[in-house]
Amino acid sequence: MLKSILKGSAATLIASGIMAGAASAEEIRIYFNAGHGYDTYLEVFEEFEADNPGWTVAFERYQWPDLRTKLVADFAAGNPPDLVAEPGAWVPEFAQQGLLYNLDDLAARDRAEFDYPGDWQDASVEKNTVDGSLYGVQIHLTCATLLYNVDMLKEAGYDNPPTNWAEFREIAKATTRNGVFGFAPNAVWAYSMPWVMQNGGRYYDPETGKIAFGSEAAAEGVQFLSDLIHEDRSAPVPVTGADYEGPQRLFTAGRAAMIITGPWDINPIRTGNPDLNWAVAPSLKEVEQATIQGGVSLMIPKDAQYPEQAWDLIKRLTAVDVEVATSLQYSMTMPRKSWLNDPEVQADPILGQFGACLPYSRDVTLELRQAGKYNPAIDEVLNGAIDEVLFANEPAAEVLAAAEDEANAILANE
């Protein structure tokens, strides 16, 4: 009903626009993740079309790696879209190459009605700032934290989830049975980083300008994870692959008591096993409380045809009411401070818990990207090293120290 009214009014507006000679058939092109074609966003596009007679939104959806391939080809052809969603690492990269539109002026102009960056959590602003200028606006902000099977923990005699490593290890052991694991880790290297960061380690040290994942603290974190797998046998060897589903599937099947994941797994778990009694816990605290952060930003290419309209769409897509509606409907966490303070969000036990971990979550490679030295080859080196520890049970200290040297050699070579 609403849609048809919107469409009807759009038609009249177009007609009147043509009469006035103002409107022409213009198309604004958007690249988005295929998983994020939420109804709430589609409604925003319809509203935009209704408010801007003669304009259509070409909403193109791709998987992240595909989107990236297409975008790179578009930059080469000088034919980029007007608005692009990115999975949290591309803004500094493309901005440093002069391929993105500087948003400072637009943000300053509209601050009264649209408080960017004021209403955004600091971490999400930092990610989109390059050399002091804004080049992107965060639309989703996520973090991975602990999910646990309430019944399995109770059965093993624990009423509360673990808060530090010792408790975690104990509970993982106690909940492991034949064919059931206390903890199911994810094979992607970034999921080892919460352990590194909780122990005070980091990926890159901006003070020395060097890669730091070979430190003792970092190695201890990865070794702890490896010991769960190889010594305690309370965790399975993670399965490599292109997807992130492995641990979630074990958790949903009741074959893993704990996993670490983000809000995107909420719906698959609820669908796969509606009876599962599970909850979300704050991230563990060893030396410090920390976890990994993810999310999506919107950016406008420098050669975009319609940056003004793209900015208008950014404002509409990140409006607080859109954020709240989207997060409640699709279990997604959002970057705006007023979203986190929204009573409906606070009242949702699972969303609220994920929201609570956002402030202490960290974007692992951010510091390196901001230094303009990010190179995916370094991720590959770290990925290979973590694999060697987790799959082949090599000692973390040696492997990571060697990987750090190799990564620093790559940095020096650039």
Place this chain on the structure above:
Amino acid sequence: MARKDNHTTASKLLIYPLLAFFVLMAVLPFLYMVSLSLQSDAEMFSGQVVVIPESLQFSNYVTIWEKAPFARFMLNSLIVAGTITLLHVLFDPLIGYVFAKMEFPGKRLMFVSLLATLMIPFFIRLIPLYVMTAEMGLLNTYPGLILPFAMSAFGIFLMRQFIMPIPDDLVAAARLDGASEFRIFIDIILPQLKPAIATLALLTFVFQFNEFIWPLVAVSSESMRPITTGLTLFNQEFFTQWNLTAVGGMLLFLPCFLLFVIMQRYFVQSVMLSGMK
């Protein structure tokens, strides 16, 4: 026709289990795909091994058409892969004949250059091809999707290798009779090439029907997508909608399978003609 001697019961005991093994392995992922395509969302996310779904969700086969314009995707795939296949069937045998049976200066160099084009991965040519296609104004059009694959060294090489065993004296005799090269090709070579051309058509179609990366970059509207890139619309950021993806797999499978069944006639026919049973 003494041939029973080496097909003893013993060798049969060995042959049939062996064939059964290969047949089983060949269909295993297919059967799994069929099973997945009939699973409910709950079964798909359950993390349990589901072989036979509890209730067959034929509705998945309906859902997919509602979620995206799959009829259009199918049409796009058929137009693009069909045209490319036709172009290959028209050009490759003739060019293969030139390389197999004709002598001319520069033949070696040209053949080596032709083979060399197979040795650079497609994605390396991707950006220049994209820029070129954009400049021609062919992005998001059928010609833009078809042209980069209109010819390939693979098909020409395949045809050349099939034409080579055809006895030279047949060709030489026709040349002595004053037949033009084109006539020789049509009257002598082509009739022998039926199974080879059927193979070429099938392989080309299957390959193009499954092409992913070029339509990914060259198409910019949903209505021009082929099935392959259309399928990626279902996958979420961090998990795959397995059941619908499997339905898509069935959609990709069926036209290729149909073509195979049609082409199989040519293989069976020529077995009877060659009489080597």
Place this chain on the structure above:
Amino acid sequence: MTYKTRRTLTAYAFLSPAIVYFLIYFFWPIAIEFWASFRSGQPLIGDSAFVGLKNYAHILNDRLAIKAIKATLIYAIGSVVFTLVLALGLSALLVGPVRARNGIRAILFFPYIISFVISALMWRAILDPYTGLLNAALAKVGLPQQFWLVDPDTAIWTLIAVSVWKDLGYAVLIYIAAIQGIPAHLYEAARMDGARRHHLFRDITLPLLMPTTLFLAVVIMITSLQEMALPYLMTQGGPANATRLYSLHVYETAFQGLNIGYASALSFAMFMLILLITWAQFKLLHRDIRHV
């Protein structure tokens, strides 16, 4: 006009559309990338500068590239050898008096016609050590769990198996088409000379299949040396980079690393290697065909 000139002109007339096409759609883009391989910065996308052979020299310092070359050679040789041996054996069986051979042939070709993307994902799901079909089956009969794709030592062989699985039906198809193209009179002549059945295979079929064998060996070798989709879909190059095949490394260098100059250099280095291997294959397998 002599016969020779006329024949040359005819040949070129037949080839002219192909020559024009390949110049535009293959050699021009390849030339552009070749140009990029001597540049640093962002050739094709942004600013870049000529650096001579630096990109090529860097390959020797790229540990992942060296590791990838080794894995790729194992993968390619394994795929070619296993595919050809099995395909030849199966084709010989399937042109003989075997029950339901058309059906068997059709089923063997299934792996080639199921979308490769889908079948790679199916295999990954089937081979998953914890939630996969095969391990569930092994557990049922009391056999230990297998870590096919998870163990760095077995992962590459698992990929080879999947690649053989995929190409087998296609190689069988081509072999059978080739066997059927062999003129019947050759067999009849030999039979009249009193040749026995398995001699017919060895003396007539096998030599006449050499062009086909060469074709399959060259094509499967070339495509395997450039394989990217399989590790991309099944392992993302892991575990511990054991299945990081060369093309995957190049693709990630180009599109994830945005290092297009270096990625081009990597490609042309691989090109030289493939050229060398293909040349060797022609030397080994390319024989004159003598008709009986």
